[in-house]
Amino acid sequence: MxxxxxxxxxxxxxxxxxxxxxxxxxxxxxxxxxxxxxxxxxxxxxxxxxxxxxxxxxxxxxxxxxxxxxxxxxxxxxxxxxxxxxxxxxxxxxxxxxxxxxxxxxxxxxxxxxxxxxxxxxxxxxDESLADDYDNLIVSMTNSSISSGAFHTPIALVSALVKVSKPNKMQRIYDPAMGTGRFFVESQKLVKDDFLHFRGNDLSAFACLIGSVNLLLNGICIDNINIEDSFLYEDNKKYDLIYSGVPFGKPSDISKYGHEYHDYKNSLEGMFLKHTMDKLALEGKAVLIVPDGLLSNMTNGFKDLRYQLLTHFNLHSILSLPSGILLPYTSVKVSVLFFDNSPPDEDVWYYDLALNKNINKRTPIKEDDFSEFISLFEKREVSERSYLVNKKSILNDRLFNLSIPLPTNEETIKFDKAQEIAQLNSENLKLFSSITNYFDVTSRDIKVENTDIRTIKSLGNLKTGNNLTKSELLGNGSFPVYGGNGIIGYYDKANRDENTIIIGKVGLYCGNIHFSEEPFWLTNNAISLEIQDTSRVFAPYLAHLLRGLDLNKLSTGAVQKFVSIKKLNDIEVSLPSYEKQVELSNYFNELEQAKSSLDKLLSSFNEGISLLNKNIILEKVIN
The missing domain is CATH 1.20.1260 (Ferritin)
Structure with missing residues (x-):
């Protein structure tokens, strides 16, 4: 050091x-x-x-x-x-x-x-002598705090993507969600003495600060780095090269965006893909890291996006990355889309970066892991890890599924299509029954009269928990430990009694609600609500009510979001009679169980459809 x-x-x-x-x-x-x-x-x-x-x-x-x-x-x-x-x-x-x-x-x-x-x-x-040390500081922060990973992409991955896309000084380079500015730093390192033209936006002031320091220490001008919502920024410019490790999840407020984004209202990754298509100059190149769900999501908006990629752009390559590459931020599997704003070629080159090791923060991805990918990329060579898929077959499928696994060594892929279809038909009957049950539950009408409006402060005491280090957490213990988003382990002591409401205090999911019927340990990342008069308030009913209020909307904080006890205390809730609270709570439980059962069947049915679709494609289109 x-x-x-x-x-x-x-x-x-x-x-x-x-x-x-x-x-x-x-x-x-x-x-x-x-x-x-x-x-x-x-x-x-x-x-x-x-x-x-x-x-x-x-x-x-x-x-x-x-x-x-x-x-x-x-x-x-x-x-x-x-x-x-x-x-x-x-x-x-x-x-x-x-x-x-x-x-x-x-x-x-x-x-x-x-x-x-x-x-x-x-x-x-x-100055620039501090650049590598600041890099190490960013990596250390990412490993210490899960939420900070939203702003940082592994250096080895970014370096590989920059090497195969070959930026040059004539290009206008754009990242609509720049985070720590890593794509700009690696691009500048590659071209060395030539100064590149960058523009970077990020919605987070924290990200712009970290990114700006990182760029300055690498000798890069920050005049075109801005705290901006890229979907709202009025800029008619087109860009020759667009990089991004796009954010994914749901936007906080879709109503503020133009109609062109409304087909993807539950998906930031869909919105960023659409934005990239709109901002890419003629003959321009785009390199986007996206969650795998975007490749196969069957909703109309995503199918339309994939159809545009296949017909209006030249989607020439897809890099499938190993699970865990974005840990500890998320375990979601991701891939990289490479496409140009030019007439489409006949096929897509897939490379599956399958490694003989688990990727996590202790064994991160390394530059050497990308050596073969980099060497095969330009000529799009077929190997044990890479293959070509004909675009006509993908388009004929009508779902435009881009999630295609590496084929086996057999010349043909054999599967029992009739058996898989019969299995899906069976699941379809169960799904229909579950949907009917869900609508039966939701159609009930429970009348509520003579309610009192009370503040949370008047009903109970809000208290932050106590810190526990990771080394103190147990795999098996007497009491569950609740953090900011539910149970994170176990401990041999409890600091809260049974029948207590738990509110996430910090992080992306702050404001989420849990309820414990047994004693537990509460960490300082969460808040407990202990009811003062249990003969007047039925705690499970209040937990349901708070869950429906979406307390995450009360969160503040430029770096890490949190909800304050003061704001929680001021929340007003409706209290009917105690008996009615019990009745409503039982009804809400039944409603959640019906929804959970339906969600599981829908997920299983969707996986079955995707598997059938993949097998049909593999049987027909692998060259």
Whole structure:
């Protein structure tokens, strides 16, 4: 470990000791604020004879001045430098940064910790010599905090994708969800002395901050890096090369987007694929990392997208990646789509990156794992891991399924089509029965009268749990341990009683509701609601009610989302009589069971349809 890396780690360690910092994401965010400030400070008068005072002296002056006026309140970067530095002509990028750095406040409370950190920073030169160390900091953050993985794609994967797509200085390069800016960094490394033209957007101020520091340390201009919703940004430009590890999941509010995205309202990956198609210049190239579900989803919107890929663009290659490549952020399997805005070829080249090892944060993907893929890509050679599929056969299927597994060594794929169809017909009967049962349950009418409107604060006490380290969690223990999204392990002690409502406090799924009928241990990533008057409030009914309110909408936080006890206390709920609460709770249980049963049958039926579809294609189209 070199000296600067050691010092960056020391800064993180000190920041995490502060009461205002809760996790690795927030510590990295705060360290990045200081690094980007010092970068601009060190470079503000680099071409003049003026000698600037130490960075620590200027920062402390602004920090103490703010504290004396505002107590312990947070301050923004705009409070630090005096006008003569901010107005310096060499600070174009800093003026650009002011637009979003104001959204990420400095939150370290302890003046002693601030002084120690600044002393370490005075000894660090924030320039390209720090690039690799900052990379290591990002990887460490990703491994320590699951949610931060949403902004980061493994370096080995990005490097391989950049090598086969061969960016050059004549191209306008775009990433609509840039995260840490890794695609830009690897592109610039590949072309070395030629300066590339980048544009990057991200909806997260945190991502733009981390990405900007990463780009600056790699000698890349950040004038075209913006906190923007790429679907709303009014830009008529087209781009020659589009990279992205696209976000996936549901958009928070589809109503704010144009009608062209409404066919994919439950899928960010569908929206980003559509956006990429719209922004790709004639003869332009796109490289997108997408969840495998996008390749085979049978809804009309996704079938239309795949049809456009196959007929309006040249979808020439698909790289199937091993499960676990995005851990610890998600275990969802992903693939890479390579397509050009040019007339389509006759076939698609598939490469299956099957490895003889499990991919996780302890054994991550490495550059050597992509060697064969890179060597075969340009000539689209057929091998034990790669094969060609005729596009006409995919189009004739009418589902336009792009999820096609690696064929066996046999010359033909044999399967009993009649047997599989008979099995699906049998499942179809069960599915129809389950749908009928679900509608029977939902059609019941339970009348509710004489309800009281009460706040959560008037009904019970909200309390955050206590921390447990990973080493303290047990595979088998006396009591379940609840974190921010349900049970995460077991422990030999309990800190909460039975019949308690659990509310996720932090993370992507904050606001989710669980209910425990037995004593349990609650971590500091969740909040318990303990009912004061159990003769007036039936806790399972209240849990159902809170679950239906979608408390995630109350979440705040630029880096990691969380729900506050204050907001939860102010929630108003409707309370009928105790007997009616019991009746409604039993009905809600029956409704959830009917839905769960239907979901399982639908999932099984969908898998069966997909398998039949794949087998038919493999039987007919493998060259």
């Amino acid at each position: 070199n000296k600067s890396n050691n010092k960056l780690n020391k800064i993180i360690d000190y920041i995490r000791k502060d009461n205002g910092i809760n996790n690795a994401i927030e510590a990295t965010e705060q360290a990045s604020l200081l690094l980007i400030l010092k970068y601009f400070y060190d470079n503000s008068f680099s071409n003049t004879i003026d000698k600037l005072p130490p960075f620590s002296k200027v920062f402390l002056k602004g920090y103490k001045s703010h504290q004396s006026r505002n107590g312990t309140g947070y301050l923004t970067l705009n409070n630090i430098f005096d006008e003569r530095i901010k107005s310096n002509s060499s600070f174009r990028s800093f003026k650009k940064l002011e637009e979003f750095l104001a959204l990420v406040p400095f939150r370290v409370h302890s003046i002693k910790i601030v002084e120690v950190i600044l002393h370490i920073l005075d000894e660090i030169q924030v």
